[in-house]
Amino acid sequence: MKLRRLTRKRATDEVYENLRDAILNRLFVPGERLQVDEIAERLGVSLTPVRHAIQQLATEGLIEIKPRSGTFVATLSLEDIEATFDVRIALECLAAEKAMNVVRPSDLQKLDELLELLRKPVTSEDVLRKHEKANSELHLLLIEAAGNRRLTEIYKGLNAHLTIARIHAAERNTREDPRPAQEITKRFSAEQAEHEEIVAALKARDLPRMQAAVRKHIGRAKASLMDAWKLMDP
Numbered sequence: 366m367k368l369r370r371l372t373r374k375r376a377t378d379e380v381y382e383n384l385r386d387a388i389l390n391r392l393f394v395p396g397e398r399l400q401v402d403e404i405a406e407r408l409g410v411s412l413t414p415v416r417h418a419i420q421q422l423a424t425e426g427l428i429e430i431k432p433r434s435g436t437f438v439a440t441l442s443l444e445d446i447e448a449t450f451d452v453r454i455a456l457e458c459l460a461a462e463k464a465m466n467v468v469r470p471s472d473l474q475k476l477d478e479l480l481e482l483l484r485k486p487v488t489s490e491d492v493l494r495k496h497e498k499a500n501s502e503l504h505l506l507l508i509e510a511a512g513n514r515r516l517t518e519i520y521k522g523l524n525a526h527l528t529i530a531r532i533h534a535a536e537r538n539t540r541e542d543p544r545p546a547q548e549i550t551k552r553f554s555a556e557q558a559e560h561e562e563i564v565a566a567l568k569a570r571d572l573p574r575m576q577a578a579v580r581k582h583i584g585r586a587k588a589s590l591m592d593a594w595k596l597m598d599p
């Protein structure tokens with residue numbers, strides 16, 4: 366009994382990871398209808414783990430289940446992006462408040478390592494990808510430094526939407542509106558200064574300074590993604 370349950374749980378987790386990656390990597394596009402039986406067949410599993418995984422993704426807001434109509438990959442609007450960023454600012458400010466008292470020296474060391482990596486100039490697509498990964502890791506680390514597992518879970522779920530929005534906006538912009546390299550360099554140096562300020566404020570245990578830095582940083586990211594989104598076709 367116990368063994369069977371474990372196996373079923375693992376199948377659900379694997380289907381979940383698979384579908385989530387497929388949505389984030391645009392193998393399934395926003396608004397696309399998902400056929401449970403077809404997915405089960407393609408993944409070589411039964412219908413149950415696919416249904417469970419879809420439920421989980423619906424809870425996270427990546428999939429929309431419309432009664433009597435079907436299951437669809439969630440679509441994003443400008444309002445969704447704005448709302449998501451506002452919640453993200455609140456979560457990162459809450460994390461800052463908690464982290465003040467409980468941040469560990471090992472977290473601070475990891476933050477320093479990520480800042481070091483982010484100081485490298487972006488000279489290729491490969492470095493750009495590493496930068497983006499380090500940027501996400503830095504923010505996740507700031508959340509984890511608060512030592513509140515619930516907060517980390519909520520943050521990860523929230524971020525899936527922003528990842529989708531970012532991928533779509535970047536795709537559209539490189540296709541039709543290639544940003545000049547100069548503009549990208551300017552954006553990176555602003556980002557870097559903001560990251561350094563956030564970490565410095567944390568090290569100084571200066572909460573108002575850290576929260577101001579977080580608001581400025583995420584606020585700018587919000588404005589920039591919303592601008593990119595507005596350039597996209599409706």
Ligand SMILES: [Zn+2]
Pocket residue numbers: 500504556560582
């Ligand atoms: Zn950042």
